[in-house]
Amino acid sequence: MKDAHQSKAGDFLALSVFLSVAAHRSFRAAAIELDVTPSAVSHSIKVLEQRLAVRLFNRTTRSVSLTDAGERLAIKLRPAMTSISEAMREVDEFRETPSGTVRINASEGAIRWVIWPALMRFLREHPLVHLDIVSDGKLSDIVAGGFDAGIRLGEAVPQDMVAIRLTGDVRFAAVATPAYFNAHGRPVVPQDLHAHDCIRFRFDSGTIYRWEFERRGTAESINVNGRMTLSDQPLMVDAAIEGVGIAFVPEHLAEAALSDGRLERVLTDWCPAYPGLHLYYPGHRHVSSGLRALIAALRIGE
Incomplete structure (x- = not known):
């Protein structure tokens, strides 16, 4: 008889949904990130909790928070899920053309200044790339938020990131x-x-x-x-x-x-x-073909 916790089809998706809700502390925000309905997110979490026989989130009408069990699961899962995502991205390198989803976190001003002018040409030249651009003025942690890269003024870029200059001072x-x-x-x-x-x-x-x-x-x-x-x-x-x-x-x-x-x-x-706007990403993370293509489209000549 199989162990009740043994991986089954759909587990990867369910765990991805769990980590998204854990990062955002919101079913609705996770639904937006994953491009599904809030009810689908809620159902996925409910099924996962039933399978594990443990509550992962405390829910009220105003807030969502991790239980102790949920917090421990999130801590254990993040490195493993990151490794899986990295492996999938590396396989992407064998494609002849850039593809996949590129998630970018940037302020509204940065989006209008550096992304918007190049947006339509980039999408025409790279039809297999999907850009998921989140306007955010909170200087969010791009690693915790599941973003491929962020765009901020040079002085706001964390020191442990690889930074690529996009604009002048x-x-x-x-x-x-x-x-x-x-x-x-x-x-x-x-x-x-x-x-x-x-x-x-x-x-x-x-x-x-x-x-x-x-x-x-x-x-x-x-x-x-x-x-x-x-x-x-x-x-x-x-x-x-x-x-x-x-x-x-x-x-x-x-x-x-x-x-x-x-x-x-x-x-x-x-x-x-x-220091002007910089695109930045974690140095240890594999850079997907889609992100490399976006960097090439945005960066200024050095």
């Missing part, structure tokens, strides 16, 4: 309309911003961004005030153009409005350049 710009500055004056040093109406930025985590400046080795971090807070930087530019106040955004987003005079910048000598 990034500078921020403090901008507002000429009319705003005529009415309220121009800040000369960062501390002057406390007397101005500033358009604040909220990260996906809920944290309000403190405006960061530096000049001649002196750094300033300002917790600005203002009547508007947004979580979308292009909208911050639009709000500044409408005269709401001063926005602090990546320079390239305001470039058009600065060129035609709708916006003017201040504190220019306090806005240093930061």
Whole structure:
């Protein structure tokens, strides 16, 4: 008689579903990642729990959390499932053309700046590759989240990752309309911003961004005030153009409005350049043909 825990057909899929729910702490998020319905995820977990005769998740109407047994199973499973996935990816190298799913985690701004311009040409040239792009401003752990790679500013890339530069340096710009500055004056040093109406930025985590400046080795971090807070930087530019106040955004987003005079910048000598956007992935992980093709399509010449 076979052992009740012996692998059977469908176990790999069920365990993949389990790890996805464990990573997201959400049946719905796991369903989105796996491209199935939430009910299919729920059914898969229910069948797995019945087979193992143990509860893996604590569920309420508001939250999903791992039980002690579920936590132990997830810890044991992750390395094994990663090895299986890596083996499958290596077999992919024998294909003549790139194929498979490439999961990318990036901020919305990074997606619009570096992926979107090359997206349609990439999909036309690589019809067997499926791109799964997740917009995320939380600086998520790409390994725990099951992503092939992430895209972030160079200073935000974990040190143990392989990083490939995609853009030049990034500078921020403090901008507002000429009319705003005529009415309220121009800040000369960062501390002057406390007397101005500033358009604040909220990260996906809920944290309000403190405006960061530096000049001649002196750094300033300002917790600005203002009547508007947004979580979308292009909208911050639009709000500044409408005269709401001063926005602090990546320079390239305001470039058009600065060129035609709708916006003017201040504190220019306090806005240093930061390392640009980088695509990064774990150094120990096999790089699939699909990810290599995407890197080739996105990277700038060195």
